[in-house]
Amino acid sequence: MNLTFVMTRTFLRLFSRDRQAIFFSLFFPLVFMTVFGLAGSGADDPMKIGIVDSAGNALSRQFVATLSANPLFEVSEGDEAALREQVVAGDLRLALILPAGFQDNGTPSALTVLVDAAQVRELGLIMPVLEQALVDVERDLRNITSLFSLTVEDVKARSQNYLSFVVPGLLAFTLMTLSIGGSGFNIVEYRRKGILKRLFVTPIQPKHFIGGLVLSRTIICMTQLTVLVGIAVVLFRVEVAGSFASLYVVGILGTALFLSIGFCLGSLAKTQQAIMAIGNLVTFPQVFLSGIFYPIETLPDLIQPFAHLLPLSFVATGLREIIVNGAGIGDILPTLAGLTVWAIVALGLAIWLFVWKEVAA
């Protein structure tokens, strides 16, 4: 049998017996899917607000009732001191104080809003909503019919939600960790234990070893990709708009790219601690910058052009275009080109850094 296949079979057997590795390669994506799947299933949680009704007249009662009826808010009443404490504790987003002179006598009443600005990051988003609610109440009280009304319609007209956005990102993330771990981490481990040297006592050549590692990891990554997409489709009702064939094209290119990066790291790092450190250095920024959990467009303008060029961005974008928008290979050529350029650069660097005799020593 060809030595490449001997090694491929060996690496596959090693992975299949490494329960810890299998568990962790599925655990994180599944946890994230579950969390986001559950979070995205219902409507947004109502905002908890408190109201201090210092007026206690008919108008203020009606105001409180109208606000309570608004599905955006979950209203609780209380005295100012108690509500203030709850705002500080973070149990309430804000507390609204209706002054004693809150009545419909032509003079505007000054309402006070208690907030913890440090806790309410979305204050800028909340205030207009609140003001809108106040306007609605006012219209209601004065029996004015609104001139406009807004209905939101999803232009994509598909049942896609945040989970559909995050699943391709999670797939890309899984490919990255499995590949970089498979080449970089394993090589450092095999070298440290003298296993590499033991192998190279036999007539095996580097090409057989690398070929076996690449082939086995590609099979492992494509299997994980299939399992995770299957779970997303069956359990979480994520729709895959494009074809599986296109997914595998992006997946295999991504695997090749990350394996090469792993080989580079494995050549640079001499110890297990070192590979952990430089592995994190390479993967962590990409997790935050590559649009895995949030669109790259939410990043500061200055960073966006660079973020789009990260290896993980290309993989995530490619998978997302296929899953969410039903793109075919022809539609994502720029992304594939980016992936290919990265793969060639990483492979070249890996070959340049990889001194076999030294690696085995």
Next chain:
Amino acid sequence: MLIVEARDLFKSYPRPDRKGETFNAVDGVSLAIEAGEVFGILGPNGAGKTTTLEMLEGLTDIGGGVAIVAGLDVKAEPYKVKQRIGVQLQANEYFDHLSLRELLRLFTALYGRAEAPETLLGRVNLLEKADAKPAKLSGGQKQRFSIACALVNEPQVLFLDEPTTGLDPQAKRNIWDLIRALNSKGMTIVLTTHNMEEAESLCGRIAIMDHGKIIAQGTPQELILQHAPEPPTAPLHGNLEDVFLHLTGSALRE
């Protein structure tokens, strides 16, 4: 017939402590080992024994000189040489999750052969451990297993790097018996050691290395006659350890 021949082997490495400088790990080593011999390379730690072996085995690039092993030029045909030799390394760790049987099957496949793992395990008395993982073996069992791994291709020359270091006396004797049994069937054995008793009782000829050079070579008796520090009025005073310390000095090595 010569089965291992080395002429002026040379290898230098960058110094770990001083940047830009190199030191000669192996500095002009020549060896002529006959087929069927048990040949010992003795030397303190850092003398260049392992580097010499690894150049002969095709594991380390030959820095200078020529090595002919089993009739092949190591520099020109390292993979063919590996096909004909067996190597036991100092470190003997293996893939986790694979049993002795599976590891032997892997190594056999890497030589393109198909010997039954059980036959090999039987030769080193480990048959009952066939389904155990190497991590569960004792020191002596590990060493016997790594010799079994070195035998998968019926090698013409068996290289053993410190085969008994760290073993208790029983396990050590057991390995010696194994080496003698292999040699009695005609296998050439090249071993390194710093155990004088081992060299004296196993090896037909010995080369003593220090600072990358061979400083003495011959049968144990010849070496004692020539180099033992006692005056030669009485025949064979002292032992091989005296020769060793006399030649390499008694300062502690790292």
